[in-house]
Amino acid sequence: MSNPKVGFVSLGCPKALVDSERILTQLRTEGYQISPSYENADVVVVNTCGFIDSAKAESLEAIGEALAENGKVIVTGCMGVEENVIREVHPSVLAVTGPQQYEEVVRAVHEAAPPNLEHDPFTDLVPPQGIKLTPRHYAYLKISEGCNHRCSFCIIPSMRGDLVSRPVGDVLDEAQRLVNAGVKEILVISQDTSAYGVDLKYRSGFWNGRPVKTRMTELCSALSEMGVWVRLHYVYPYPSVDEVIPLMAEGKILPYLDIPFQHASPRILKAMKRPAFEDKTLARIKKWREICPELTIRSTFIVGFPGETEEDFQYLLDWMSEAQLDRVGCFQYSPVEGAPANELADPVPDDVKQDRWERFMAHQQAISAARLQTKIGREISVLVDEIDEDGDAIGRSSADAPEIDGCVYLSSEKTLKPGDIVRAVVTDADEYDLWADVK
Numbered sequence: 001m002s003n004p005k006v007g008f009v010s011l012g013c014p015k016a017l018v019d020s021e022r023i024l025t026q027l028r029t030e031g032y033q034i035s036p037s038y039e040n041a042d043v044v045v046v047n048t049c050g051f052i053d054s055a056k057a058e059s060l061e062a063i064g065e066a067l068a069e070n071g072k073v074i075v076t077g078c079m080g081v082e083e084n085v086i087r088e089v090h091p092s093v094l095a096v097t098g099p100q101q102y103e104e105v106v107r108a109v110h111e112a113a114p115p116n117l118e119h120d121p122f123t124d125l126v127p128p129q130g131i132k133l134t135p136r137h138y139a140y141l142k143i144s145e146g147c148n149h150r151c152s153f154c155i156i157p158s159m160r161g162d163l164v165s166r167p168v169g170d171v172l173d174e175a176q177r178l179v180n181a182g183v184k185e186i187l188v189i190s191q192d193t194s195a196y197g198v199d200l201k202y203r204s205g206f207w208n209g210r211p212v213k214t215r216m217t218e219l220c221s222a223l224s225e226m227g228v229w230v231r232l233h234y235v236y237p238y239p240s241v242d243e244v245i246p247l248m249a250e251g252k253i254l255p256y257l258d259i260p261f262q263h264a265s266p267r268i269l270k271a272m273k274r275p276a277f278e279d280k281t282l283a284r285i286k287k288w289r290e291i292c293p294e295l296t297i298r299s300t301f302i303v304g305f306p307g308e309t310e311e312d313f314q315y316l317l318d319w320m321s322e323a324q325l326d327r328v329g330c331f332q333y334s335p336v337e338g339a340p341a342n343e344l345a346d347p348v349p350d351d352v353k354q355d356r357w358e359r360f361m362a363h364q365q366a367i368s369a370a371r372l373q374t375k376i377g378r379e380i381s382v383l384v385d386e387i388d389e390d391g392d393a394i395g396r397s398s399a400d401a402p403e404i405d406g407c408v409y410l411s412s413e414k415t416l417k418p419g420d421i422v423r424a425v426v427t428d429a430d431e432y433d434l435w436a437d438v439k
Contacts, residue, residue, distance in 0.1 A: 004113035005033045007041030007070065009062050010133060012049025014189050014233070016077055016099070017133055018142040020047045023076070023105050025130030030106075030115050034131065038069035042113035043094070045105060050079030050159065052334045063090050074108045076101065081159045099160050100145055129181035135385065137419030138185035138229075138402060139178045143171050143219065147191035148198070151262075152273045152341040153302065153333065156191055165197050168205035168214045172222055184419050185229035185383055187401065188219075194236045217243040224252035229383065231401060233258040237284060249292040254398045257288075261299045264319035265312035268305055271344060282322055296399035298327035303360055304353030305333045306344035313356050317363050326371055327405045328364045332357050365431045372406075372429035382408045382436065384420040395422075397434065405432075412438035 006027055010020040023045065024034060035041035044066040048059035059079045063086065066073045073093050075086055080098040087093065095108035132139055146161040175186055190196065197203075197214035204211040212218050216232075217240065223230045230253040235241055237259055248255040261281070263269050289295055303313065320328075332353040335342045348356075382395040385402065393410040400406050410416065410424055416438070424436035 003031045003033050003116045004042040005035035005040055006109060006113065007035045007038055007044035007066070009044065009046045009066060011047060011059055011062060012051070012055065012078065014140045014187065015142060015191070016047055016049060018140045018189065019077065019100060019102070021130055021133055021140075023047075023102055024133070026102060026106050027109060028131050032109070032113075032115060038066065041070055041072075043072040043074060043109055044070045045074045045076060045109065048075060048077035048079035050077070050082060051154075051156070052331075052336050054334065055079075056082075056085075060086070060089050063093065067092060072112050074105060074112065076105045078156075078159050127181060129177045129183070134402070135418060136182055137383070137385075138187060139183045140187045140189050141171065141175055141178070142166070142189050143193065143196050144190040148195060149192065150273055150340075152271065152344070153305070153336065153339050155336055155338045158338060160191065163192065163195055163199050165200050165214055168197070168212050168219060168222075169207045171219065172207040172212065175223055175226060179226045179228055182419065183228060184421060185231060186223060186226075187231045187233060188223070189233045191234060192236055193232055193234050194238045194240050216240055217247075220244050220247055220253050229254050229398065231256050231258075233401070235259050237281060242284070242288075245288050245291045245295070248295060255292050255294040256296045256298070256398060256401070258298045258401065262302050263305065263308075263312075263316060264323075265308070265315040268308055268312050268316075271307055272302075272305065272341070282319070285323055294398070296326045297323075298329075298401065298405060299325055300329040300331065301360065302331050302333050303356040304348040306341060306348065307346045308333075308348055308356075313359075317360070320360075320363060320367065324367060324371065325364070326368065326399060327401075328368070329404065330357060330360050330364070369429070369431040372431070372434060375426045375434060376429055377426060379423055379425050379439070380408070380434075380436065382410060382422050382424050382438075384410070384416050384418050384422065386418055387416065393420075393438075406434065407432075408434045408436050410436055410438055414438060 010017055046063050046066055049055040056079055075093050075096045078099050080096050083096040086096055094112050097104040144163055144165040146163045147157050148163045194216055196216045200214045202213050202215045204213050212222050235257050247253050380397045382397055384393045384395040386394050393416040395408050397408050422438050424438045426434050426436045428435040
């Protein structure tokens with residue numbers, strides 16, 4: 001009897017990707033095969049995103065496609081909390097579960113495609129790091145679920161609940177397994193990485209027989225001992241962030257911070273109910289760069305938030321000129337069903353949102369391009385991600401997270417492969433990417 005096959009569609013953010021990896025690992029240990037196509041699958045799991053309306057539309061479209069191509073579909077992920085919406089559009093889905101409900105997803109798969117009971121987990125081997133949906137040489141490490149903030153534009157807490165930190169020993173064990181399996185870069189993710197351990201009052205856990213505090217600083221310090229790149233995502237600039245900057249300056253973790261500033265105007269930040277943002281942010285960025293000149297700061301912003309005036313927007317542009325951020329994403333405000341911001345007065349017209357988005361992007365492109373120009377002639381480390389059809393290597397520097405930042409296009413006389421880390425001299429740059437010669 002052959003083992004049943006499961007198709008998998010994973011939408012949304014890296015946190016959802018980690019959820020997909022966990023579900024796949026569990027199914028694989030039970031003997032299921034993972035099908036690369038709809039037609040060969042006994043059942044298809046769609047891991048949805050429900051953060052903004054366009055993501056929900058994409059999720060509903062993906063469910064519809066899976067139903068049309070296969071017919072047996074299980075839905076999970078963030079949009080799973082809106083089962084009635086999903087069933088209204090797609091009444092024939094087999095099961096709907098919310099985020100992190102791994103057991104329910106696996107149970108639904110069991111019902112739709114019963115496992116082969118002859119499966120022997122001791123002989124049907126699964127890689128010790130689990131099944132990864134990312135390339136073999138980098139992996140996401142989720143350290144907590146949920147969020148304690150109540151930003152007015154966001155419904156994440158209503159979907160994923162309050163902050164729940166994973167035991168520090170479990171996180172470090174998982175990281176060690178990933179490194180042992182050949183991972184060269186660990187991307188630390190959560191809804192709020194700086195708040196790691198707040199819910200546990202930073203109590204000490206144990207790893208390798210020694211106590212480690214459940215706190216971002218101690219976690220980063222322990223991860224730095226593993227000899228791989230460690231990159232921090234979704235970090236709020238609490239005072240605790242000041243403590244990890246010296247680790248970056250010492251080369252222990254990558255000099256990279258992904259901080260979702262979202263805006264700069266105090267009036268708009270207050271309407272957004274953003275935590276920990278005050279006028280001192282620029283001064284803190286300056287101080288961080290004094291301690292760690294190599295620091296790369298990436299962020300995301302929202303333009304066209306209800307009540308945003310031209311004066312607020314100009315304040316943001318001036319702040320950007322002062323902050324000199326390296327990598328920036330920008331979104332036009334989009335109402336999300338259930339978000340308190342929907343009730344705010346003075347919505348910004350769509351044409352004004354579009355105009356501000358274009359002006360913001362042009363403003364930031366000039367800043368990014370100028371910052372990248374300063375790297376020409378410098379020697380950097382590059383992690384090779386892929387080899388293109390011409391045999392040329394494309395990678396990333398410490399300043400580039402996968403899929404959201406720029407690339408480094410390498411010229412090399414040596415044969416390179418994904419996962420190699422090389423030293424290279426930067427020869428050219430544009431607004432986003434670098435070109436470099438391998439030494």
